[in-house]
Amino acid sequence: MHRASDPQQALSACANGDGEPIRVGFGLRAPHYDEILKRGIAADFAEITSENFLGRGGRAYGVLERVRSEKPVALHGVSLSIGGVDPLNESYLSELAALADRIEAMSVSDHLCFGTFGGHYAHDLWPLPYTEEALQHIVQRVKHVQHRLGRQLLLENVSSYVEYRASTLSEWEFLAQVATQADAGILLDVNNVFVSAANHGFSALEYLAGIPRERVRQIHLAGHSDGGGFLLDDHGSPVSDAVWRLYERALARFGNLPTIIEWDERVPTLVELETEATRARSVSNAWFSSSRERAPEQP
Amino acid sequence: MTLADLQRYFATVATSTSGPPADIDAIFVSSARLSASERLGIYNRGYHHRLLDALASVFTHTKFALGEADFERIGLVYLASHPSEHPAVERVGRLFPEYLRTLDAVPNELADLATLEWARLHALVAANPSALESAHRIDPERFPYSRLRFVSSLSIHQVGGRALSLFSQKATPSEQLSTPSSSTADRAVRAVAVWRKRYRVQHAVLEELEAEAWQLAASGASVSHFCELFDSGAPTADAQHAFRVVATWFEREWIEAIDGSTLSSPDPAETSA
Numbered sequence: 001m002h003r004a005s006d007p008q009q010a011l012s013a014c015a016n017g018d019g020e021p022i023r024v025g026f027g028l029r030a031p032h033y034d035e036i037l038k039r040g041i042a043a044d045f046a047e048i049t050s051e052n053f054l055g056r057g058g059r060a061y062g063v064l065e066r067v068r069s070e071k072p073v074a075l076h077g078v079s080l081s082i083g084g085v086d087p088l089n090e091s092y093l094s095e096l097a098a099l100a101d102r103i104e105a106m107s108v109s110d111h112l113c114f115g116t117f118g119g120h121y122a123h124d125l126w127p128l129p130y131t132e133e134a135l136q137h138i139v140q141r142v143k144h145v146q147h148r149l150g151r152q153l154l155l156e157n158v159s160s161y162v163e164y165r166a167s168t169l170s171e172w173e174f175l176a177q178v179a180t181q182a183d184a185g186i187l188l189d190v191n192n193v194f195v196s197a198a199n200h201g202f203s204a205l206e207y208l209a210g211i212p213r214e215r216v217r218q219i220h221l222a223g224h225s226d227g228g229g230f231l232l233d234d235h236g237s238p239v240s241d242a243v244w245r246l247y248e249r250a251l252a253r254f255g256n257l258p259t260i261i262e263w264d265e266r267v268p269t270l271v272e273l274e275t276e277a278t279r280a281r282s283v284s285n286a287w288f289s290s291s292r293e294r295a296p297e298q299p
Numbered sequence: 300m301t302l303a304d305l306q307r308y309f310a311t312v313a314t315s316t317s318g319p320p321a322d323i324d325a326i327f328v329s330s331a332r333l334s335a336s337e338r339l340g341i342y343n344r345g346y347h348h349r350l351l352d353a354l355a356s357v358f359t360h361t362k363f364a365l366g367e368a369d370f371e372r373i374g375l376v377y378l379a380s381h382p383s384e385h386p387a388v389e390r391v392g393r394l395f396p397e398y399l400r401t402l403d404a405v406p407n408e409l410a411d412l413a414t415l416e417w418a419r420l421h422a423l424v425a426a427n428p429s430a431l432e433s434a435h436r437i438d439p440e441r442f443p444y445s446r447l448r449f450v451s452s453l454s455i456h457q458v459g460g461r462a463l464s465l466f467s468q469k470a471t472p473s474e475q476l477s478t479p480s481s482s483t484a485d486r487a488v489r490a491v492a493v494w495r496k497r498y499r500v501q502h503a504v505l506e507e508l509e510a511e512a513w514q515l516a517a518s519g520a521s522v523s524h525f526c527e528l529f530d531s532g533a534p535t536a537d538a539q540h541a542f543r544v545v546a547t548w549f550e551r552e553w554i555e556a557i558d559g560s561t562l563s564s565p566d567p568a569e570t571s572a
Contacts, residue, residue, distance in 0.1 A: 051387045057427030058452075059498035079386035085303045092386050117310035120382035123349050123391075124342065126309055133302045162338035163328040164305060201330065229332045230341070 023258040024277040024284075027076070032270040033063045040070050042274045045106060047260045050077040054095040064103065072106040074218070074260070075099065076187075079121060080110035082145065082155065083128040083138050086119060093148045100149060106258075107218060109154035109187045112138070112175055129164035130174040135181070142182035154185040154217050159192040159224075159233035161199055171196065172210035179215040186211060188254065189220035190247050191239065195231045204246055208253050216254040221247060221280060222262040236265030238276060247280070248287045256284060300326070313342040316379055350378050353388045354395060357420050360466050361413045365405070373402065392417060411462035415502065418454050418493040422500045425452035428555040434546070441559060443523035447516050447548070448556040452495040455505065455513060460487050463504070496552050503551075509544050 025045035028036065037059070046067050053064055067073060077096065080088075100108050113125040128134050146153050157175055169177070179186050188211065197204040223237030239247075239261070251257075259280045263273055300308070308326055312319055319336040327335035354374050355362050362370040377398050383391040396413035399405045428450045490510030493502040505513070508528055515525035522545070529541040548554055 055426055056424045058423055058495055085306055114306055122346060123383060123388040124346055129305050137302055161341045165328055
């Protein structure tokens with residue numbers, strides 16, 4: 001497979017905030033495959049759902065080859081179940097490691113949640129109790145996964161609708177502790193912070209302030225909807241204005257990070273998706289331009 | 300409660316088809332806006348919706364033929380007894396065709412149709428062949444003693460003719476299924492090959508001899524061995540028949556490798572021809 005220039009280097013350069021324009025991308029989705037095969041994508045990089053490409057061929061793999069020949073590609077999983085008590089699926093990890101190596105993935109990420117029970121897969125991102133026991137359990141599993149992959153794992157905060165009474169840490173404290181103790185990275189989903197803050201009544205800004213800035217490697221943006229008494233993280237609409245504003249706050253704290261638009265329901269045209277990614281670039285560029293005009297931030 | 304206890308509790312509530320347990324407020328936080336059981340209900344609906352949606356995306360024709368309500372009712376019972384065992388969500392339908400076959404209320408044609416749709420999914424996602432064998436590289440002297448290796452997307456199934464009609468028509472109302480078909484073609488069970496050629500999944504009915512020959516070849520029989528099946532006592536016609544079948548396999552890109560018979564390198568003259 002012919003590849004574009006070293007994606008890890010590109011990611012690092014961007015994460016260091018060296019003045020390059022922000023790298024924006026979006027998740028590849030099946031309705032766009034035919035068009036992508038014809039003309040590629042208009043974005044800096046792409047993200048794929050790992051499970052849709054493990055051990056597979058055909059059109060999906062053709063799309064991956066097409067995109068990877070021109071752009072870096074990030075692997076984003078949904079079935080690792082890093083917080084689950086079922087044993088980690090070692091054959092899944094082997095396939096994931098092989099895919100990451102084969103495409104020289106820009107990053108490998110999954111969610112801080114559990115999604116397995118009694119040997120079965122929920123195919124959902126179930127929330128964890130934020131306890132010391134869960135923390136130690138997950139830190140060990142993250143270390144194991146990173147050893148198997150031979151690289152750092154990025155953990156994404158999930159949106160949630162319920163909290164456990166047993167939790168002794170806030171979500172951001174838990175995420176920060178896992179990342180720090182396991183030496184993992186963080187994929188900060190700004191929409192998920194917004195949704196969970198609304199659903200549980202905590203401050204999204206306090207959440208951002210509690211995340212160690214040196215751990216955050218990427219940002220996710222997506223749309224949500226009003227579920228009637230709660231916000232639903234359905235990835236079925238454009239990013240809301242409120243989330244764009246929170247994104248600016250995230251940029252202020254974490255720097256000019258690679259940003260991915262996720263869109264899974266009521267998927268728009270490829271051009272509309274690319275336009276949404278371009279908006280992330282514009283928001284970032286505008287924020288950094290105006291911040292340069294303001295007094296420099298105190299360290 | 301331990302982490303394992305809490306996860307078991309959550310999974311039980313999130314996957315349940317009955318109501319929430321009485322002690323749910325002792326485990327999860329409620330608020331003025333939403334009770335704990337309402338909050339868990341979001342996960343419960345999400346779990347069933349997502350898996351049912353995955354089934355429907357694979358078995359689109361089966362769903363159409365069954366009707367939406369029956370598909371949902373049958374699907375939910377299936378999912379309760381066959382939860383997902385694979386990281387990829389669409390694999391949750393692995394046992395759905397066999398499950399349909401056990402249901403008295405579901406005509407066999409629909410189990411056949413589901414079998415065909417599952418085979419097409421298998422072909423769609425199968426790994427790419429490492430290479431495709433070209434008939435140009437066959438060493439004619441050794442070919443009869445060689446063995447064929449087939450691409451992993453290829454599978455052959457016994458499918459009733461009615462299921463093939465349902466797949467191609469797309470628009471057969473479910474009530475028509477209760478009417479027994481009088482057509483001989485519809486009643487006949489055929490061997491159907493399903494495979495992927497580049498990005499396109501295809502299926503085709505095989506003649507009986509071809510299906511037997513494929514079965515022998517796939518089990519490791521040599522070319523000369525499976526070609527004996529075509530022996531009807533008319534050597535020239537039989538040879539032509541066998542040749543046509545094997546040539547079709549190459550043309551359909553079924554052959555990943557020929558063990559023990561290819562030339563060491565492509566003939567430049569043939570390659571450029």
